[in-house]
Amino acid sequence: MPELHVIDSLTDAGHPGRINEDAQGWNASAAFVLDGATTLGPSVAPPPLTDAAWLATSVSARLRENLAPPATAAGALRLAIAGAATRFHEMAGGPLEPWRYPVASLLGVRVAPEGAALFGLGDTVAFLRDGSGATWRWTPAAYGRDNERALARAALERNNGFGSGGGAYDEAQALAELRRKRAQRNRPGGSSWLVGVAPEAADHLQTRALDLSGPVTVLLCTDGFAELVDHYRRHDPESLLEAALRRGLSSLCAELRHIERQEDPEGRRYPRFKQSDDATALLARIG
Numbered sequence: 001m002p003e004l005h006v007i008d009s010l011t012d013a014g015h016p017g018r019i020n021e022d023a024q025g026w027n028a029s030a031a032f033v034l035d036g037a038t039t040l041g042p043s044v045a046p047p048p049l050t051d052a053a054w055l056a057t058s059v060s061a062r063l064r065e066n067l068a069p070p071a072t073a074a075g076a077l078r079l080a081i082a083g084a085a086t087r088f089h090e091m092a093g094g095p096l097e098p099w100r101y102p103v104a105s106l107l108g109v110r111v112a113p114e115g116a117a118l119f120g121l122g123d124t125v126a127f128l129r130d131g132s133g134a135t136w137r138w139t140p141a142a143y144g145r146d147n148e149r150a151l152a153r154a155a156l157e158r159n160n161g162f163g164s165g166g167g168a169y170d171e172a173q174a175l176a177e178l179r180r181k182r183a184q185r186n187r188p189g190g191s192s193w194l195v196g197v198a199p200e201a202a203d204h205l206q207t208r209a210l211d212l213s214g215p216v217t218v219l220l221c222t223d224g225f226a227e228l229v230d231h232y233r234r235h236d237p238e239s240l241l242e243a244a245l246r247r248g249l250s251s252l253c254a255e256l257r258h259i260e261r262q263e264d265p266e267g268r269r270y271p272r273f274k275q276s277d278d279a280t281a282l283l284a285r286i287g
Contacts, residue, residue, distance in 0.1 A: 001111060022279070023060040036053055055088070099179035105124040128241075156271060224278050225256065
C-alpha cells in the first residue's frame, strides 16, 4: 500500500476575536482539512464554540478514527456526519430555520491497497505535483467565486468597510443573501452538497484518483489559504508548492496576512466578506 507522510500543517484563525471554524486531521492512511461555513446567526453549540466550529471539529475527530481501509471515504464520511447530526439535533432541541444548520467544506487524500485518491465536498482546494511530475489544482466545488466577490464588494460599500469584527457578512443585505444561499444546501434533489447534518451528502462526495508512478506532493487547504493563488495571485500552483516545501506553511500564512492586513486592509483591491478568513493547510507526500 502507498505510504502517506504529513510534512507540515497549519491552522490560523482569521480574527483574534473569533474562534477558528476550520479543522484538520490525519491518520496513517488519510489526511484532510475542513472549512466550517461562517455561522450566520445564534449558535446552539456551547460557547465558546460556534456551530461551524463544532461541526468541523466533530467531523474531524470521527474521520481520524474511521477513515482507514477497508472503509471507503464515502462510508467513513457518512458515519461521521450521522454522529454529528444526532448530537446537533439533541443540542438544538427542535427544528431550526434551514440556514441555521451548520455546513462545512471538506478535502482529503487517502491511500489504500488499490492506490490513492483525493475526495471532497465544497470549495476547499488541493495543489498537487503528481507521479508524472505535473502540477495542478483541484477542488470539488462546481461554482466560481466571481458572484461572491461582487456581493462582498457591494456589502463593503454599504458597510463602509469591514466592521469591528473584521467582516462585512453581517451587513443586512449581505446577511439576507448569505442566509438564502445557505438554506439551499443539502436539499433533496439539489445539486449543492456539503458536510453538515445530512448523512446523504456522503453520496455526493467527489473523488479523483492520483497518478502514483512517482512520488506525489499534495497541499490541502481551505479557501482562506488558497486565496494566495485564487484571489491575490501571488503564487501559481507550482510556486505555492515550492514555497511550502522550501519555506514552510507558517511563512506562507505570514505572506497571506500581510496582504490582507497591511496591503489591502479595507478590501478595496481584493473584495471579500472578511478582512482575513480562517486559513488551514496540510502538506503531505505519498510514495
